[in-house]
Amino acid sequence: MNMQPAPAFVLNNQNGEARSLDNYHGRWLVLYFYPRDNTSGCTREASDFTDSLDDFEKLGCTVVGVSPDTVATHQKFIDKYNLGIELLSDPEKQIIKAYGAWGEKTLYGKKTEGLIRSTFLINPEGLIAYSWHAVKVRIKKAGGEIKHTDTVRQKLAELQK
Numbered sequence: 001m002n003m004q005p006a007p008a009f010v011l012n013n014q015n016g017e018a019r020s021l022d023n024y025h026g027r028w029l030v031l032y033f034y035p036r037d038n039t040s041g042c043t044r045e046a047s048d049f050t051d052s053l054d055d056f057e058k059l060g061c062t063v064v065g066v067s068p069d070t071v072a073t074h075q076k077f078i079d080k081y082n083l084g085i086e087l088l089s090d091p092e093k094q095i096i097k098a099y100g101a102w103g104e105k106t107l108y109g110k111k112t113e114g115l116i117r118s119t120f121l122i123n124p125e126g127l128i129a130y131s132w133h134a135v136k137v138r139i140k141k142a143g144g145e146i147k148h149t150d151t152v153r154q155k156l157a158e159l160q161k
Contacts, residue, residue: 003127006031006120007098011066011088014074019064019088021126028061028160030152032119032135033101037069037077037087041117045137046077048149050084059156060124066090066101068115100133119152121159129159 074087101118117135
């Protein structure tokens, strides 16, 4: 597989601390982009990642979410839902666009421009090992539903073999 370098970034986390891609060097990183704090799908996704943090940690992986929301909104979101993941604020959408997570999308038949829910698996050397675009947080199947977080974790384990 031809892996591309992950676009570099410097963004503030929920505590107002500057975080860059270099902060995660030497570990696997799940960098996921989501539209907005406190919405149903985004809350479900953040909660799913929080619920499976131990599994990601065992695989030497950090999980970080990015949205255009403010640092203060991120902190309230984390506090409200007891989230265990780090959230980065990209109000200028520079990193969101650099990762291709911004563009035209269709919602209820209407074309709009906005954040396209996307997830990137970045290896310890800073290369994008795998990516998902237009992510569905949960997919209903016969016999239950498949969580996106489980799909990401399975792919991570597979890539580490």
